[in-house]
Amino acid sequence: MRLELSCQVNQDFLKVKAGFNESLFSKLSPPFPPVNLVRYDGSETGDMVSMELNFLFFKQKWTSKITDNHTDSKEYYFVDEGVELPFFLKRWKHKHRIIKEGASTIIRDEIEFKAPFGLLSLLLYPALYIQFAYRKPIYKKVFA
Numbered sequence: 001m002r003l004e005l006s007c008q009v010n011q012d013f014l015k016v017k018a019g020f021n022e023s024l025f026s027k028l029s030p031p032f033p034p035v036n037l038v039r040y041d042g043s044e045t046g047d048m049v050s051m052e053l054n055f056l057f058f059k060q061k062w063t064s065k066i067t068d069n070h071t072d073s074k075e076y077y078f079v080d081e082g083v084e085l086p087f088f089l090k091r092w093k094h095k096h097r098i099i100k101e102g103a104s105t106i107i108r109d110e111i112e113f114k115a116p117f118g119l120l121s122l123l124l125y126p127a128l129y130i131q132f133a134y135r136k137p138i139y140k141k142v143f144a
Contacts, residue, residue, distance in 0.1 A: 001121050003111040003128055007136045009143035013100040016107065016143050017076040020096070024142060025049070030134050043078040043096070045069050053086060060086035064094070074100045088124065090114045107139050 009016060022040045029035040033053045041047035043066055050063040061084055069078035075097060082092030091114040099106040109132050115121040 001113055001125055003113070003125065003132065004108065005129070005132045005136070006106055006108045007139045008101065008104055008106050009139055010104050011143040012103070013074075013076065013098050013105040016098050016105045017071065019142060020078075020098070027138055027142065028135050030131050039063075042066075043069060043080075045078075048083075049080060050084075062086055064092065088115055088120060090116045105143070107143075109135070 011019075020043055022037070025040060026037060029037075033055050036052040036054065037050075038052055038061075039048055039050040041049065045066055045068060047066040048063060049066070050061065053060045053062060062082070063084040064080035065083050067079050067081045070076070077095055077097045079093065079095045081094075082089060085092055091112070093112040095110040097106070097108040097110065099108060111128065111132070113121070113124065113128065115124055
């Protein structure tokens with residue numbers, strides 16, 4: 001399944017690029033499930049990000065590898081792909097795009113995911129949508 005969300009911020013896209021760091025990653029973590037960041041290398045190709053999701057009665061590890069990144073005069077992006085995923089995901093690919101839009105910037109999350117079976121993918125869609133929509137006011141505050 002595919003999920004796309006966008007947010008416009010009033011900041012130069014290269015400043016937004018510089019702000020995509022461990023501090024922002026921690027701010028973007030939703031209230032549930034609580035996330036413990038285990039490893040954060042950055043957003044360059046080959047970097048790893050690993051976290052532990054706490055679902056109260058059990059924990060799940062989520063590790064992604066940065067498989068691609070690119071910067072030009074109009075856009076910066078990086079792609080993380082799941083290496084070790086929680087039980088409810090079979091595949092995860094997330095392209096983080098930071099796009100120059102005049103004097104402002106569009107932050108776009110383009111996500112492809114798959115659960116172990118089709119019905120679960122359908123059920124995950126609204127939950128993931130809410131998790132990523134949660135980021136919009138944070139982006140606007142951080143990149144004001």
